[in-house]
Each structure stands twice: as C-alpha cells, then as structure tokens.
Amino acid sequence: MSGDKQSLAAPRGMRDFYPDEMALQCRITDTWRASAERYGFQRYDACVVESLDLLKRKAGEEIVEQIYAFKDKSDRDLALRPEMTPTLARMVAARQGSLDLPLKWFAIAQCFRYERTTRGRKREHYQLNLDIIGEPAVTAETEVIAAAVDALLQLGLSLTDFRVRISSRALLGDILAASGIPIEHHAATFLALDKRGKLPDEKIAELLTEAGVASEAQGGVFDVLGLTDLDQVRDLLKGRASAALAELEACCTGLTAYGLGDAIVFDISVIRGLAYYTGIVFEAFDTEGKLRAIFGGGRYDNLLASVGGRPQTGVGLGFGDVVVAELLAERGLTGSDEARGRITVGFMTIDQQPIARRMAATLRSQGEQVDLALHPEKPRAFFARADKRRFAKAAYIGPDDVTQGTVRIKNMVTREEEPLPV
RNA sequence: GUGAGCGUAGCUCAGUUGGUUAGAGCACCUGGUUGUGGUCCAGGAAGUCGCGGGUUCGAGUCCCGUCGCCCGCCCCA
Numbered sequence: 001m002s003g004d005k006q007s008l009a010a011p012r013g014m015r016d017f018y019p020d021e022m023a024l025q026c027r028i029t030d031t032w033r034a035s036a037e038r039y040g041f042q043r044y045d046a047c048v049v050e051s052l053d054l055l056k057r058k059a060g061e062e063i064v065e066q067i068y069a070f071k072d073k074s075d076r077d078l079a080l081r082p083e084m085t086p087t088l089a090r091m092v093a094a095r096q097g098s099l100d101l102p103l104k105w106f107a108i109a110q111c112f113r114y115e116r117t118t119r120g121r122k123r124e125h126y127q128l129n130l131d132i133i134g135e136p137a138v139t140a141e142t143e144v145i146a147a148a149v150d151a152l153l154q155l156g157l158s159l160t161d162f163r164v165r166i167s168s169r170a171l172l173g174d175i176l177a178a179s180g181i182p183i184e185h186h187a188a189t190f191l192a193l194d195k196r197g198k199l200p201d202e203k204i205a206e207l208l209t210e211a212g213v214a215s216e217a218q219g220g221v222f223d224v225l226g227l228t229d230l231d232q233v234r235d236l237l238k239g240r241a242s243a244a245l246a247e248l249e250a251c252c253t254g255l256t257a258y259g260l261g262d263a264i265v266f267d268i269s270v271i272r273g274l275a276y277y278t279g280i281v282f283e284a285f286d287t288e289g290k291l292r293a294i295f296g297g298g299r300y301d302n303l304l305a306s307v308g309g310r311p312q313t314g315v316g317l318g319f320g321d322v323v324v325a326e327l328l329a330e331r332g333l334t335g336s337d338e339a340r341g342r343i344t345v346g347f348m349t350i351d352q353q354p355i356a357r358r359m360a361a362t363l364r365s366q367g368e369q370v371d372l373a374l375h376p377e378k379p380r381a382f383f384a385r386a387d388k389r390r391f392a393k394a395a396y397i398g399p400d401d402v403t404q405g406t407v408r409i410k411n412m413v414t415r416e417e418e419p420l421p422v
Numbered sequence: 423g424u425g426a427g428c429g430u431a432g433c434u435c436a437g438u439u440g441g442u443u444a445g446a447g448c449a450c451c452u453g454g455u456u457g458u459g460g461u462c463c464a465g466g467a468a469g470u471c472g473c474g475g476g477u478u479c480g481a482g483u484c485c486c487g488u489c490g491c492c493c494g495c496c497c498c499a
Contacts, residue, residue, distance in 0.1 A: 009490085066498070083499055111499080116423090119493065127499080273498065296499075318499060348457075383459035398457055412459075 013123025024334050025126075028321050029108050031154045032128040036106035039147035041130055044105050046087045052077035058086045058276065058306055068112045080112035084129040085276075085300075085316055086307065092133055093309025101134030101312070104143070120292040120323040128319040130297075133304070133312060138247045140315040141280045141299060142254035148284070148295050148319050149260055155324065156333040159260065162294060165267035166251065166282040169298070170244035171233070172224070172268065178237050179220035185213050189221060194271040196225055227268045244279070251280055276300045280315075286327050294327065295319035343409070344391040346373040346382035348398035355422055356397050359407060386412060395420075 010016045017025050033043070052069050068080040081087055084107050092099060107129045117123060130147055132140040145164060152162060172193075173186050181189060188211030192204050201222065208218050227233055230252075233245060248266070255264050272281045279299030286294065297317030304312040328334050343363060347356040353376070360372040371391065373382065379396055386394035395409045401422070408417040 012490085063498095085499095113499070115498075116496090117492085118495090121499085125499085293499085320499075378456070379458045380455065381459095382457095385459085387459040394459085396458070400457070410458080415459085417458095 011123075013117045015122060015124065024325060024328070025321065028155065028324060028328075029126060029128075031151050032106075032108055032319070035147050035151035035154055036128065036130060038150065039104075039130075039143055041104045041106040041147065044088075044091070044107055045109070046081075046084070046091060046107070048081055048110065049078050050081045050087055052079045054086050054090055054307060055079055055082065057308075058089070058303070066113060066115055068114050081109070082113045083111050083318065084109045084127065085131075085303065085318075088129065088131055088133075088316075089303045089307045089309065092312075093304055093307050096304070096309050096312070099133075102132055102140070103134060104130075104132050106130050120326055122322055126321040128295075129316065130319070131314060131316040133314040135315070136313050138251040138280065139254065141251045141282070142258070144297065144315050144317045145251075145255060145264075145282060146258045146260060148317055149263060151319065152284070152294070152324070155328060157327065157331065159263045160287060161327070161331060162263060162284050162286050164255075164260075164264050164282055164284045165270045166248065166264060166280065167266065167268050167270040168244045168248045168280045169271070169277055170279050171242060171248055172271075174240070174242045174244055175224050175227070175233060175236060175268075176221070178240055179224060180217050181213060181221065185211055189213060190271050193221070193225060193269065194273060196269055225269060228266070230266055233266075233268075248280060272296060272298060276303050276306065278302060286330070290330070291326055292323050294323050341392050342369040342371060343393040343395065344371040344373070344382075344386045344389070345395045346377050346386070346397070348379065348396070349376050351399065352376075352397040352402060355402060355407075356395075359395065359397070359422065383410075397422075 036043070052064065055063055055067065063082070064079075067082045070078055072078055088105070088107070092103070108126060109129060110124060110126050112124050114123060115121075128148070128151070130144045132144060145166075149164065153159070169190065172190065173183070176186055176189060177183060189208065192207040192211060192213075195204055195207065205215075205218055208221060209215060213221065224236075227236065230245070230249060237245065252261070252264055252266070255261060270281050270283050272283065277298035278301040281296075281298035283296040284294040285291070295317055297315070299313065299315045301311070301313045303314055304310065325334070345356050345360045345363075347353050357372060360370045363370045371389075377385070379398070382396050383394060391412055393409050394412055395407050397407050401407050405422055406419045407422050408419055410417045
C-alpha cells in the first residue's frame with residue numbers, strides 16, 4: 001500500500017461499513033432489537049460522550065489510560081463511552097424516584113476503547129445491553145440470558161454452537177469461606193483465580209500469598225477450581241446454607257424450562273475481572289473455544305450507589321457485534337438475501353426517461369423499493385447491472401414498448417416477463 | 423507495554439541462489455451482441471513492488487530504519 005492509500009483507511013481499530021458489510025451488521029442489530037423486544041425490554045439510548053468523572057467513579061482512575069478521553073473547549077473532562085453501564089446507572093439514578101421498578105431496558109450502543117486491537121477486539125464496537133434494575137429474584141438473570149440466547153438462535157446459530165458458562169461470586173465466596181479463606185481475602189482471591197489458565201499456578205500462588213492467603217489454605221483455593229458441577233459444590237459446603245447456591249440452581253432451572261438447559265454449564269472459573277458484579281456471573285463462548293466471549297454479564301448490587309443513586313440491585317448483560325460476527329462467519333451464516341426484493345427500471349434512450357420515471361413513481365407509491373436508472377443503457381448493460389446488483393425484478397423501456405403501450409416487468413430469478421400497461 | 427508474521431493491480435496472491443519491458447485468478451471497461459442478465463470468445467485499462475536509506479554493474483528479492491496491517495501476550499468489555 002502506498003502512503004496515500006493508507007490515509008484512506010479508517011483509523012486503527014475503527015471500521016467502515018460498506019453496503020455489502022452493512023447488510024450483516026443490520027442483520028445483527030435488527031436481531032438484537034427483535035429479541036430484546038420479544039422479551040419485553042424497552043429501548044433507550046444516550047449520549048456517546050460521557051463525563052470522565054462518571055466513568056472514573058465506576059472503574060477507577062486507571063480507566064483513563066484505556067479510553068478516548070479528552071477535554072472540551074471549556075476544559076470539561078469527557079470521554080467516548082467505553083461501555084453503557086455507567087450511563088445507564090446515571091440515567092436511572094437521575095430519575096430514581098419516578099421510575100417504575102423493576103425496569104427492563106435495552107440499548108444498542110457504539111462504545112469505544114483505546115487499546116491494542118486483536119481478533120474480536122476493535123477500538124470501537126456495537127454492543128447490545130440488556131438490563132433489569134430493581135428485581136432481586138433470579139428471574140432477572142434468567143430473562144436476560146434467555147433473551148441473549150434467543151438472539152444467537154435467531155442469527156442462525158444452534159444450541160450446540162455455544163455454551164453459557166455460569167457461576168456466582170456470592171457462591172464462590174461461600175465456597176472460599178467453607179474452605180477456610182477469611183472474607184477479607186475474597187476479593188484478592190477472585191482476582192487471582194481469574195488469572196487461572198493465563199498465568200502458571202506458581203504465579204497465582206504468589207498472588208494469593210500477596211493477598212494474605214496463608215499457603216496452607218492455598219491448596220483449598222486450587223481445589224475450588226476443580227469443581228465442575230453443583231453436586232460437588234454441595235458436598236464441599238457440607239450442608240451449610242447457601243442462598244447463592246439456591247439462586248444459581250433456580251437460574252439454571254429457569255433456563256432449562258426455556259429449553260436452553262443443554263447450552264448452560266456451571267463453571268466456577270467465571271469471575272469477570274474486578275468488575276462490579278456481586279452475584280451470578282455468566283459468559284457465553286463458542287463451543288470450540290476459539291473466540292473471545294460472545295456475551296457476558298451478571299448481577300450488580302452496588303452500581304447505582306456508586307454513581308450517587310440509592311442502592312438498588314440490577315442484572316446486566318453486554319453482547320458485542322464483533323465476536324458474534326466472527327462466529328457467524330466461521331459457521332457460514334453471514335449470507336443475506338435481502339437484496340432480492342427490489343425493482344430496477346431502465347430505459348434505452350433519453351426519450352423513454354419520462355415514462356420510466358413515471359413508472360418508478362407509480363411503483364414507489366405502491367410501496368415498492370424502486371431503483372430508477374440514472375442514464376440510458378443498452379439492454380445488455382441494463383440487465384447485467386440488474387443481475388449483479390441482485391434486483392428481484394427489472395423493467396426495461398425502449399421505443400417499442402412505448403409504441404405498444406406496455407412495459408414488461410421481468411422476474412430476474414425465473415426470467416418470466418409480465419406485461420404492464422403504461 | 424511486549425513477541426511473531428505480513429505489506430507486489432480494486433481483491434486474493436505468485437514471483438526461483440539478486441538478472442532484461444513485474445505475473446495469475448477474480449473483479450472492472452470495450453467489443454462480438456442497436457431489445458435482454460449468471461456461460462463463451464476477443465481485446466483493454468490498471469502496480470513509483472508501503473515509505474526512506476544502504477549494499478551491488480544490477481534490488482520486488484539482501485541489509486538497516488520507519489510506517490501500516492494482522493495474530494498472540496499483558497490488560498479488559
């Protein structure tokens with residue numbers, strides 16, 4: 001590539017959507033919207049620029065390094081939103097007194113993050129956000145997960161293409177407590193466990209030691225990661241009461257009732273970083289494990305309070321467009337037929353242009369999507385273009401048609417022509 | 423921040439131990455075909471080989487630098 005061409009490329013990590021690519025993008029976002037609405041969520045939207053202070057309150061000072069932050073001309077500290085959740089929390093907190101809880105909202109939001117790009121990770125993406133605020137029961141988790149899975153299925157994937165791994169931070173806390181880890185070490189232990197598979201176990205042991213976990217208790221921590229089903233968890237808890245366990249079971253039961261049981265697996269290693277989650281957490285992955293998480297989320301109890309609202313529980317989910325598009329491509333599900341459904345009208349010489357235009361106007365008034373030729377074309381060129389652009393129908397008007405008073409509308413698939421008086 | 427790979431036509435790429443005017447497929451344009459598109463035939467246009475420097479009689483090829491893309495790691499959604 002020459003230097004000039006490079007300047008024509010979108011900035012690093014950003015995407016342009018040419019019409020061919022936009023078709024898939026629309027299919028994804030249309031499906032998101034349909035699934036969210038089918039599950040009774042109401043759409044909202046918000047400003048793309050958010051106050052930096054709000055983002056810091058939720059994620060800490062370090063986040064400034066990872067986002068597009070800037071000052072406006074009045075020296076206000078602002079940022080392109082890296083995610084939707086702080087904005088949602090702000091909007092809810094701002095009208096907390098008048099909103100009817102529990103609320104079920106969704107947004108399809110473009111979010112920005114300033115960081116290294118890799119497969120499935122750009123500096124900009126669109127994300128479906130599903131949130132239920134003010135409902136303590138696990139029905140909230142169930143509905144949110146079921147709606148997201150519905151979108152995956154509507155996109156053409158099957159229950160064997162992905163797995164939703166589900167766990168609970170509260171349950172993990174109970175398990176650690178039963179394993180003799182004092183509660184003040186739980187947060188650091190979560191962080192250490194989240195590194196499992198990314199760092200060698202010796203490194204994790206070091207982190208645990210730094211966190212104050214006694215070395216004799218560390219074996220218990222690693223045993224926790226060996227848990228693969230809820231029966232083992234029950235054994236480990238030895239009859240201790242665990243509301244978190246009951247909730248996790250109830251969530252799985254609800255999803256099974258929706259017919260999604262086969263796609264749900266318990267996975268104690270799902271932690272989701274140091275985010276604001278307090279209860280159930282979940283992440284969906286492709287079954288082969290080749291890609292990053294397709295969607296993820298969980299319950300947050302402290303979010304609203306952290307932005308200055310009154311404490312209120314919530315469940316949220318984020319579902320990005322990039323990874324699911326990769327997965328659809330892997331499965332050969334990126335095709336779209338929607339181009340077939342339009343009509344193109346062409347004419348041989350400028351003399352037929354008025355009639356062609358009148359015909360286009362008539363068809364448009366009937367609700368058809370009509371492309372009118374911008375200049376005269378030879379029949380061969382016209383039909384070649386109609387075919388290449390995948391029009392469903394094509395009408396070509398020449399002097400003979402005008403003389404005879406009929407125009408033929410050709411079905412481009414069957415090649416049959418249908419006369420129509422002009 | 424870090425490591426690898428790749429930059430040759432609009433796209434995907436080939437290009438031998440350095441050797442004349444740098445190739446292919448697809449796409450594009452024109453014609454065969456002044457009333458009909460997926461095939462066919464003929465022809466055509468299109469590349470300062472990412473950029474800069476160096477070695478050499480000679481560099482797409484080797485060396486150094488630089489920019490870009492991309493994959494992984496760190497981190498994270």
